[in-house]
Amino acid sequence: MASKVRLYVDQPLGKGQTVSLTKEQAHYLFGVMRLGAGAVLSLFDGQNGEWDAEVAEAGKKGGSLLCTEQTRPLQMPPDLWLLFAPIKKERTDFIVEKAVELGAGRIVPVQTEFTNSGRVKQDRLQAHAIEAAEQCGGTFVPEVAEMERLGRLLDTWPEGRRLMFCDETMLGAATALAGEARGPWAILIGPEGGFSEAERARLKALPYALPFSLGPRILRADTAAVAALTLWQSALGDWA
Numbered sequence: 001m002a003s004k005v006r007l008y009v010d011q012p013l014g015k016g017q018t019v020s021l022t023k024e025q026a027h028y029l030f031g032v033m034r035l036g037a038g039a040v041l042s043l044f045d046g047q048n049g050e051w052d053a054e055v056a057e058a059g060k061k062g063g064s065l066l067c068t069e070q071t072r073p074l075q076m077p078p079d080l081w082l083l084f085a086p087i088k089k090e091r092t093d094f095i096v097e098k099a100v101e102l103g104a105g106r107i108v109p110v111q112t113e114f115t116n117s118g119r120v121k122q123d124r125l126q127a128h129a130i131e132a133a134e135q136c137g138g139t140f141v142p143e144v145a146e147m148e149r150l151g152r153l154l155d156t157w158p159e160g161r162r163l164m165f166c167d168e169t170m171l172g173a174a175t176a177l178a179g180e181a182r183g184p185w186a187i188l189i190g191p192e193g194g195f196s197e198a199e200r201a202r203l204k205a206l207p208y209a210l211p212f213s214l215g216p217r218i219l220r221a222d223t224a225a226v227a228a229l230t231l232w233q234s235a236l237g238d239w240a
Helices: 023-032 089-101 122-136 150-155 173-177 197-205 221-236
Strands: 006-008 018-021 040-044 050-058 063-072 080-084 106-111 162-166 185-189 209-212
Touching (some): 006 023, 006 122, 018 023, 023 050, 023 063, 040 063, 089 106, 089 122, 106 150, 162 221
Parallel strands (some): 080 106, 080 185
Antiparallel strands (some): 018 063, 040 050
C-alpha cells in the first residue's frame, strides 16, 4: 500500500541512507500525522526519485528516518518556465501551487510596468512549491526564482527558448500552438492591468515570441496562468 505521507528533504537519498529530521519536520510527522517508530513514509529530494523510509527514531524536537528502497525514479517536468506578474498574496500562492501541479519546470515572478505587487518573498513561495510537490506526487521541485524586471529578463533571454505571451487581439492558444515544436518554452502572464504599450510592442517584435489569446472573456491573472499551462501541456507537454 502506498504511503499516505510524503515529505521533501533537502538531503540526497539512497538505499540505507539515514535522514535526520528538522524540528519542523519532526513536529509534522510525529505531532500532526501521528507516525511512530517503524512507520513507513515516502521521501523525495528532487534529484533521486521517491523512496520508502522507515521511522528509526521519533522525538518531539527531531528524529531520523532510514531509506529502504526506491519506489519511483525522478520524473522531470517539461522544460517549461512560468513567468507571471505577482498579485495579491493568496492568489500568488495559488499560481505557484498550480504551476507545480501542472508541470512547470521553473517559476519566475516578473516586475512589469503595471505590476501591483512590488515585492515577493522568494523563500515563502519556494516553500509553497515544495508543499505542492509533496501533495501532487511529484518527485521534482521547480525553482521559484527571485523577482526580476521583465525588460532585464528579455535582455538576457536564453537562445532557443520560445515564449508564449497573452495578447487578446491574437488567435486562440490552441490555434497558435498548432504546428509548434516541443522543446524549451516559457509562458508569460501579465499583470492585472495588462502590459504597457511599450512592453506589448517589444514582446510582439521578439523573433522567439508567440502571442496567444485565452478567449473572449477577461481572465484573472491566476486563472489565466492555469488556463495557459493547461493548453500548453495538452499541445506540447507531457499530456500530449
